[in-house]
Structure formats: C-alpha cells, structure tokens
Amino acid sequence: MSRKLVFAALAGLFVAAAALPADAQQRTLRIGTEGAYAPWNATDTAGKLVGFEIDLGNEICKRQNIQCEWVAQAFDGIIPALVARRFDAIMAGMSITERRLETIDFSQPYAGTPSIFAVLKTSPLAAAIGPAADRVPMGEDTPARKAALDKLSAALRGKTVGVQRATIQEGFLNDFMKGVVTTRLYDTNENLLLDINAGRVDAGFASYSYWLPATEKEAGRNIAIVGNGFSGGGFGRGVGVGVRKGDAATKKIFDDGLAELKKDGTVKALALKWFKFDATVD
Amino acid sequence: MLAWGDAGWGDEMARGALVTLAVAICSFAISLIIGTGTAAAKLSGFLPARLAADAYIVLMRGIPDLLIIYLLFFGGSMALMSVASVFGHTGYLELPIFATGAIAIGIASGAYTGEVIRGAFEAVPKGQIEAARACGMSGFLLFRRIQAPLALRYALPGLGNAWQVTLKETALISVIGLVEIMRQAAIASGSTQQPFTFYFVAAIAYLGLTLLSNRGFAAAEAYATRGVRRA
Amino acid sequence: MLDFALMAEAFPAILAGTGTTLKLVAGALLCGFFLAVPTALAADSRSRILRGTAAGYVLFFRGTPLLVQIFLIYYGLGQFEAVRASIFWPILREPWWCALLALSLNTGAYTGEIVRGGLQSVPAGQIEAARAAGMSGLLLYRRIIAPIALRQALPAYSNEVVSMIKATALASTITIMEITGIARTFISQTFKPIEIFLVAGAIYLVLNFFAAQLLRALERHLSPHRRPI
The missing domain is CATH 3.40.190.10 (Periplasmic binding protein-like II)
Structure with missing residues (x-):
C-alpha cells in the first residue's frame, strides 16, 4: 500500500473520529465540575466524581428524565469552557455574582456559605x-x-x-x-x-x-x-448552576429541578449528608 | 495508598499511564503526518508552500506548547466549525479532549519532526539518486526504493528524540482535564495530600516509558542500518 | 469575532510579566550552565561513580516532563516535615526558588549533554598540536578546547535557550506571576481565553525571535572562518 494511501486513510479516520457531529450527543446534558473541591465535588479513590453537587445534579437529571454526563475541568477555565461549549452547565460550587452574570446565566441558588x-x-x-x-x-x-x-x-x-x-x-x-x-x-x-x-x-x-x-x-x-x-x-447570592447566556432550556431544567428538590427536602438532606450542616439557601 | 482496586490509587495510576501512552502515540502519529507535509513543503520548489512551512515552524518554535493546548481547547470548536462551513456543513462540531490534546501536541511537535525528516531527505547522497536514475528509476519508484528507505535510516535517531519529546509534552494535556498519568497524580495528591508519592510514581512511569521506547528505537535503528559497514 | 479592545487592554498588563519570565530564564540558564559543565566532565571521567551519577541525573531530568519535576520539587518536597525543618527550607519555601531550581536542574541536564557533545567534537589533532606547542591543563582548556567546543555547541544551545523561554510558562502552575500567570489571572476575570492567550503567545514569539537573533549573531562572531569573504 502506498504511503499516501496510508496517510489519507489515517487522516480520514481521524477526522471522522474527532469531529463527531454534536447532534448525536445532544440528548446528553453535560455538566462541568472541578472534582477537587470536597465536599461539593471531589474525586474518590476509584477515580469517580463524588460530592454534594454530583448527588444533587444526578438527582435533578433523574427527576427531569434526562441523560447527564459529568466533565471535570479546572476551575479557572470553567466559565470559558462553558462558553466554548465543552459542557452545558456548571455545578462547581460557583457563586452567582454580578461579575459572572455579565458572561453567563445562573439557575436559582441551591447552597451558600460564607x-x-x-x-x-x-x-x-x-x-x-x-x-x-x-x-x-x-x-x-x-x-x-x-x-x-x-x-x-x-x-x-x-x-x-x-x-x-x-x-x-x-x-x-x-x-x-x-x-x-x-x-x-x-x-x-x-x-x-x-x-x-x-x-x-x-x-x-x-x-x-x-x-x-x-x-x-x-x-x-x-x-x-x-x-x-x-x-x-x-x-454573590449563593451557589447556582451556571449556563450559557440565553440558554433558557438548560436553565429551566435546573430551575425546575431545584424547585422540586428544595420543596421535598432533598437538597437539605444532601447538604446535611455532605456538609454536616444545612448549607441550603432559598 | 497505591493499592489496587477501589480503595487505592494503584489501578487509576496504571490506567493513567496507559492513557499517556495512547495519547503520546496519537500525538506522534499526527506529528509525523504534519512533519512529512512540512518537510515536503520545504523541499518543494513552490515558494508559497516553503514560506507557509517556514511560518509554521517559527510559530511553533516560538510559542509555549501550554498556550497551544489552551488555544486549541478553547478555540478548537470555533476553528473546526469555520473549516466545516467551507465544505457546507453547518451546525455544532466539537473535538473531544483526547483528540484536542493529541492534535495540539502533534501540531506543536510537528515543526520539530518536519525538520528531522527534511534533514534526512537532504542527507541522502546525490550519488545514490544519480545511480538510481541511471538504472532507469524515476518518480515514485525512486522515492520508494531509494530515497525513502535511506531517509528513514538517517531520520531514525532524530525521530527517536522527537518521540521522547512528544511523550513528555503529553503531560501538559493534563491542564485541560484529560485524565492521563499527570492529571491522575494531581487528583490523587490533592485528595490524599501526599503529593510526593504520586508525582514520584508519575515520574517513574515516564522514565519507564522513555527507557522502553529507547530500546524500541535502538532495535529499529539496528534494523534500518543492517548492511551498513562500520569502521 | 475577537475582542481587540480587550487584547489592547491586556497587552501592557501581560507585558509586565516579561521581567519575571526573563529573570527566570536568565537565572535558570546561568545555574544550569554551572551544573552542565561538571556533568559533562563527570560523564566522560574515568571514575565509575562520577559517570553513574552524571548518567542518572541526565536520565531523570531528560526522561521526565518538566511539569512533574516542578510539582515534585514544589509540592512534593514541601510535604515532608524533615525538609521543612532543614536549612534548605528558606529556599524551598518560596515558589520562585522552587521554579528556578526545577528549571535549572532541567536545563542543566540538557546543557550537560550539549557541552559533552561540544567537547567531543574538538579534533584530537588540535589538542595534540597544542600539547606539542607546550600547552597543558587550564591553558589548553582556555585557549583551545573551550573556544572550539563553544562554537560547536552553540547551535544546539540556542535551541535550549528558546525551549527554556517557553518552559518558564510552566512556572505559572506554582503561583508565579510571569507572562502565562498574569494571562491566566486576566482570563479568570474576563473569561476570554483566546484573546488573552493570543496576546501572551505573541509576546513569547517576539522574545524567542530576539533570543534567536542574538545567539545567531554570537555564532557568526565566533565563527569568523565561516563568514563569506
């Protein structure tokens, strides 16, 4: 086989593998988190993400009946990565501040501590x-x-x-x-x-x-x-879920989910489980 | 702490080492493809191609690889979509982390690989080519039978170096969240607050991979130079 | 598409980090050179212990990524009570000295190999001729071996200088505010990574361009016999 053919085949394969059209993945909602901020979000010895926000996010996805996937991302790049569409939402102990609201939107807050x-x-x-x-x-x-x-x-x-x-x-x-x-x-x-x-x-x-x-x-x-x-x-006004500016659909998923989980006491129960005190906010 | 299974970090670190190896191989493959293209452009008589290759080499030699990774991570999708729109594709496209990292390192080290390959082709003695021409070879036959095998022999030591550099550069991909050995070491040392243990294990893993691939390249060199008379 | 106003605003702020970057580069190259010469001499010495030490040092620092070396020295060593109680702690306590130490050890290993290559390239005939003329010891090194080795090693050393300038970007991972550190802080406030990293990349490009030109001029100066007449 000629060298050119091998290159062409390799390049073709690569582009095909790399550039998956996002339509195929759109049903999965991806949530960015840090994985190094226990007990909000951390990585356990099995290499899995665990924590208050992981439990909370999974519960929201379950109740709202959507597929969710977690993506670990360094905190200082987490907003740029959301904007660059590396994921669709941020749950990383991130407080709702005026400064951040200039670039992204937030759901209602779910927790907050001084x-x-x-x-x-x-x-x-x-x-x-x-x-x-x-x-x-x-x-x-x-x-x-x-x-x-x-x-x-x-x-x-x-x-x-x-x-x-x-x-x-x-x-x-x-x-x-x-x-x-x-x-x-x-x-x-x-x-x-x-x-x-x-x-x-x-x-x-x-x-x-x-x-x-x-x-x-x-x-x-x-x-x-x-x-x-x-x-x-x-x-800011407590920690909320960050979403891209104008992404009302994703914001609604989390607003609705949080409202439901706050009402039935799930958020509080999770907070007590992970923080040992009630860190919820209204 | 380094126990296997869910109680320790042993299996995670081992998996991290495998991801490092996988991403290094992909990066090197991309680097070879880009390097071959760069070398071809620099050896061609076509001035714009030569200038483009020169510009690429200057850029890659001048900008830290860390920045190239960050730029591709945050701007890769945008670039990909603008390329795709030329071919009539609209809609959202994205590069997974693994591919982003491999391409970034491939692009960054492609300049170096390109220079190695170019040097190897230039080192092929003119007499050999003339002799081949005299035997009636030309074009692709000449390339396949004479130039490529000889250039490969000359390029192997340089390519071995390029591979080593690529392998080490993949540590930088940890900053965009690919869980290779460096990222795994950072996660584990943060969680256990025992950084020395995990970074040391990572260092040993890189050393092991380097030594192992050195042997591979030495064997390849021995094969490629079989029949060369030694003084 | 790109926010050029932001880039213009970020430029002077990031440029201010050039001083720190250059100080790191200069410090690392200087310390690295003082490590490199003994390493090169030890690598070719008759003593097995010296040869082994030099080989081990070069193998470790060339065989592992700089990022691992930086983290091992900074976070790794700081973990031990014994290190914190030792006389080295005032140095290892500071991120700046840790970065300098890691960069120096790293470039020392690479430069050691470059120096060794340079020394080996000195033709035996030249040394014999010098000996015949009565030179020996330090005089032989100063007049014959060092100048020829330096000239031979300079192209490879230029590459090392350029890669050191690029490598200082990693110092930002241990809280140092050089060009990349300032850029990352800027991004955390503006959330515009592409613009900021393009500015930082351009600054590195210019720095490397000048460094390469400077070294090329030095190379020309040291090789009068190769100049066209």
Whole structure:
C-alpha cells in the first residue's frame, strides 16, 4: 500500500473520529465540575466524581428524565469552557455574582456559605484574627463591615494569603486587601491547603464549607478557621448552576429541578449528608 | 495508598499511564503526518508552500506548547466549525479532549519532526539518486526504493528524540482535564495530600516509558542500518 | 469575532510579566550552565561513580516532563516535615526558588549533554598540536578546547535557550506571576481565553525571535572562518 494511501486513510479516520457531529450527543446534558473541591465535588479513590453537587445534579437529571454526563475541568477555565461549549452547565460550587452574570446565566441558588480565613493553629495569626466569628454582610458599607475589614487588615498586613484563582475570594482580596497582603493564586484549594500546612502562605481564604470538613480530616488537623465570615456583595447570592447566556432550556431544567428538590427536602438532606450542616439557601 | 482496586490509587495510576501512552502515540502519529507535509513543503520548489512551512515552524518554535493546548481547547470548536462551513456543513462540531490534546501536541511537535525528516531527505547522497536514475528509476519508484528507505535510516535517531519529546509534552494535556498519568497524580495528591508519592510514581512511569521506547528505537535503528559497514 | 479592545487592554498588563519570565530564564540558564559543565566532565571521567551519577541525573531530568519535576520539587518536597525543618527550607519555601531550581536542574541536564557533545567534537589533532606547542591543563582548556567546543555547541544551545523561554510558562502552575500567570489571572476575570492567550503567545514569539537573533549573531562572531569573504 502506498504511503499516501496510508496517510489519507489515517487522516480520514481521524477526522471522522474527532469531529463527531454534536447532534448525536445532544440528548446528553453535560455538566462541568472541578472534582477537587470536597465536599461539593471531589474525586474518590476509584477515580469517580463524588460530592454534594454530583448527588444533587444526578438527582435533578433523574427527576427531569434526562441523560447527564459529568466533565471535570479546572476551575479557572470553567466559565470559558462553558462558553466554548465543552459542557452545558456548571455545578462547581460557583457563586452567582454580578461579575459572572455579565458572561453567563445562573439557575436559582441551591447552597451558600460564607467565605472565611484559615491559618495554621500554631500561627500567631490564629490569635491575632481570633476564633471563627459572625458573618459580616458585604453588600453595604456598614460600620460593622468597616470594623471587620479594619481588624482583618491590621492582622494580615504584610502577610501572604493564598486563594484559588478565579474565585470570589480572589475578588475579595483584589477589592479590599490590595496593598495590604500579598496574594498567591492556586489552581485548586487542595494545593492551597498543602501550602498552608507547609507554611508557605500565612493564611488561606476559601468557603467555610470547604474548610470545615477539611479540618476534620487528617490533612487539616493543624488548621484553624479564624475571624469573621464574609458573604453578600461581591460574594454573590449563593451557589447556582451556571449556563450559557440565553440558554433558557438548560436553565429551566435546573430551575425546575431545584424547585422540586428544595420543596421535598432533598437538597437539605444532601447538604446535611455532605456538609454536616444545612448549607441550603432559598 | 497505591493499592489496587477501589480503595487505592494503584489501578487509576496504571490506567493513567496507559492513557499517556495512547495519547503520546496519537500525538506522534499526527506529528509525523504534519512533519512529512512540512518537510515536503520545504523541499518543494513552490515558494508559497516553503514560506507557509517556514511560518509554521517559527510559530511553533516560538510559542509555549501550554498556550497551544489552551488555544486549541478553547478555540478548537470555533476553528473546526469555520473549516466545516467551507465544505457546507453547518451546525455544532466539537473535538473531544483526547483528540484536542493529541492534535495540539502533534501540531506543536510537528515543526520539530518536519525538520528531522527534511534533514534526512537532504542527507541522502546525490550519488545514490544519480545511480538510481541511471538504472532507469524515476518518480515514485525512486522515492520508494531509494530515497525513502535511506531517509528513514538517517531520520531514525532524530525521530527517536522527537518521540521522547512528544511523550513528555503529553503531560501538559493534563491542564485541560484529560485524565492521563499527570492529571491522575494531581487528583490523587490533592485528595490524599501526599503529593510526593504520586508525582514520584508519575515520574517513574515516564522514565519507564522513555527507557522502553529507547530500546524500541535502538532495535529499529539496528534494523534500518543492517548492511551498513562500520569502521 | 475577537475582542481587540480587550487584547489592547491586556497587552501592557501581560507585558509586565516579561521581567519575571526573563529573570527566570536568565537565572535558570546561568545555574544550569554551572551544573552542565561538571556533568559533562563527570560523564566522560574515568571514575565509575562520577559517570553513574552524571548518567542518572541526565536520565531523570531528560526522561521526565518538566511539569512533574516542578510539582515534585514544589509540592512534593514541601510535604515532608524533615525538609521543612532543614536549612534548605528558606529556599524551598518560596515558589520562585522552587521554579528556578526545577528549571535549572532541567536545563542543566540538557546543557550537560550539549557541552559533552561540544567537547567531543574538538579534533584530537588540535589538542595534540597544542600539547606539542607546550600547552597543558587550564591553558589548553582556555585557549583551545573551550573556544572550539563553544562554537560547536552553540547551535544546539540556542535551541535550549528558546525551549527554556517557553518552559518558564510552566512556572505559572506554582503561583508565579510571569507572562502565562498574569494571562491566566486576566482570563479568570474576563473569561476570554483566546484573546488573552493570543496576546501572551505573541509576546513569547517576539522574545524567542530576539533570543534567536542574538545567539545567531554570537555564532557568526565566533565563527569568523565561516563568514563569506
């Protein structure tokens, strides 16, 4: 067989295999998630995606009678990947914020917890910031907000704080802590946890729902959750399902599904199962 | 921790290594196809083809492979659809992750492979070609009997290098979510918070694949140079 | 189709990362060169231990992906209490030094092979002639072997410089804000990866173009005998 023929056959095969028309797949709804943000979404030792959002998403798909498929995607590229149609929805602990709403649409929220700092128990910051305290709403410039931010700035001045790239927590550091702390951006919160343990960053900033279960595991036994929780404002209105702008059909699937599952208590039951507390929002 | 089965990461890591091997083979095949085309273009007398090949080589040598992977991941569908629309296909097309990664690495390393192949063809002694012509060979017969076998012999060491580079480059595909060994190691080390163990296993797997393929290429070289007199 | 206004806005911000990228490249090439020369000499030495060490080093760093090396050094070593208690921790604690270390070890292995090839290419006749003229030891190296080896190795070394510039993009995976790190942060705020990565790609292209030109000029300077008369 001539070389040209082999090439032609190979190339043909390849194009045919690679460029499957999407019509053949359209009945399957693909949901993008991170798989590295326990207990929202994580990967277990069998290599399978597990977590609150995996259970919730599968339940929605079951009730709405559609085929669903999960796609793992790094968090900092998850919105661009949705826009590039790598999948049709995002369930990745992603909060509904004004900034994100400029690019994508969201379903109604299904959960939400404040963002809070974590440090090594042995760090002087543990005492300086103080034990985990009340939630401070960031929506309006109140005296309480100013007091909390001032206290935080005083304790963290000159320190290095780690956050996951592309998160609301990164946004907070940019908006309120610029010039006060050095920000270090991580691909995953798991890598951030590694570096808090290693003492490479003085503090980490993430969702309370991530820290709490982490501190109960071996890897987080030296970690303390400290200071005020923050929510509202730039932190958004809770975690929702992200869909492409104008994709009303997909949005409706999740809005309807969530409404039903909230009403019959499934969302709350799943939250209690995975977070050990009620993380649901209305 | 590296136990086999659902309790450990052993079988996942092994599967990851197999995916790495598979995606590396596909990438290398694409790289060979593109490289052959590039070499043909550079050796042709057609100026636009030569310029296009030069531009391609400059681009691929100058841009990090990581960016090429990202660009193809986020922009691949758009590019594919615009090509398809030329042929009258409308509607949505997409490249699966595996193909996206293999094509990206293939494109990135095709420039290197192309230079290896071109160098090999240029190394074929003129006397051999003249002798073949004198025997009445020409065109495809000359290519098949004389040029290609000799060029293959000269190209093999370079192609061996290209394969090694390609194999290692596939680690970058982990950033777009293909669960090959690097991605598997990242998942496992995040989940267990024991990064050293898993990245070390991944490193050993790459080393094993490299050494194994080195032997393969050495055998191929021995075969291709059989009958060559050694000093 | 493409958001050119965004590209124009992103350009100066990403360009600001060039300094970090170049510092990494320069640091890695310098440290790598100081690793490469002993590696090349050890690889050709009579001592089996030296030869074995050099071969093992070159095999590991050329046989595994740079990304694995970076993660092993950064996240892998940081895992151990013993490492964190050691005198090396002030260096290994910083992402910057970890990136530099990984890049240096990597390029050191490749450059070692290039240097070895250069040394081997020095014709035996030249060395014999120098010896006959009474040169030996350091003088022989400085006047005869090093200049010829350098000239021979330069084309391969140019390739290594270019691939080091490209390799620094991986430093962004361990929180370093060089060109790719800034680009990725920009994307996480604008959600427009294609535009931003095109800008970053163009910057790398220009950097590599200048690096290649510079090295080619050096090559011409070192090979006066090949210049057309």
